[in-house]
Amino acid sequence: MNQPYLIAGSGSPPGPYVTPRRGPSPMLKILVVVWLLGGIVGVAWAMGLFGANSTASSAAPVPEATAVPRHAISVEDLLHHVEDVKTKLDDTTARLRRAEGLIGQTLPTLERNYLPLERRRLGDAVSITEAARRDLEVTRQEIDLILNSLKKEYELK
Numbered sequence: 001m002n003q004p005y006l007i008a009g010s011g012s013p014p015g016p017y018v019t020p021r022r023g024p025s026p027m028l029k030i031l032v033v034v035w036l037l038g039g040i041v042g043v044a045w046a047m048g049l050f051g052a053n054s055t056a057s058s059a060a061p062v063p064e065a066t067a068v069p070r071h072a073i074s075v076e077d078l079l080h081h082v083e084d085v086k087t088k089l090d091d092t093t094a095r096l097r098r099a100e101g102l103i104g105q106t107l108p109t110l111e112r113n114y115l116p117l118e119r120r121r122l123g124d125a126v127s128i129t130e131a132a133r134r135d136l137e138v139t140r141q142e143i144d145l146i147l148n149s150l151k152k153e154y155e156l157k
Contacts, residue, residue: 075154082147089140096133100126 103126110119 075150079147079150079154082143082150086140086143086147089136089143093133093136093140096129096136100129100133103129 103122107119107122107126110116110122
């Protein structure tokens with residue numbers, strides 16, 4: 001109790017128990033660097049830069065004169081598969097329209113409750129779903145074209 005109780009301020013020296021602040025330990029730095037390098041190698045592995053995928057591309061290509069076109073499935077099977085894809089595209093388009101409708105019903109409520117951030121996010125979601133729906137429509141038209149050409153080819157045989 002020989003020292004009086006002083007309030008720390010701008011003019012007083014630091015207290016006897018205050019230690020200077022140090023940076024992170026060297027072991028932590030090494031751990032972070034190893035973790036980052038492992039992540040980079042994992043991404044490169046997933047992209048196919050290492051492993052069997054790189055050896056397959058370096059194999060000698062088959063000359064076109066000796067290559068024989070092979071069909072894995074018949075035209076009738078292709079017709080069934082393309083029709084299935086077409087029905088799935090139609091279902092997905094209907095679900096996207098339903099999602100757009102639900103978002104459209106939610107937007108006025110957000111406007112009334114003064115939630116501009118959520119309203120903006122839903123507006124972005126509407127534009128994304130509209131773009132996806134347009135892409136699905138284009139894909140559906142291409143599938144129809146493929147389906148019609150397969151039907152014509154199947155009728156000719």
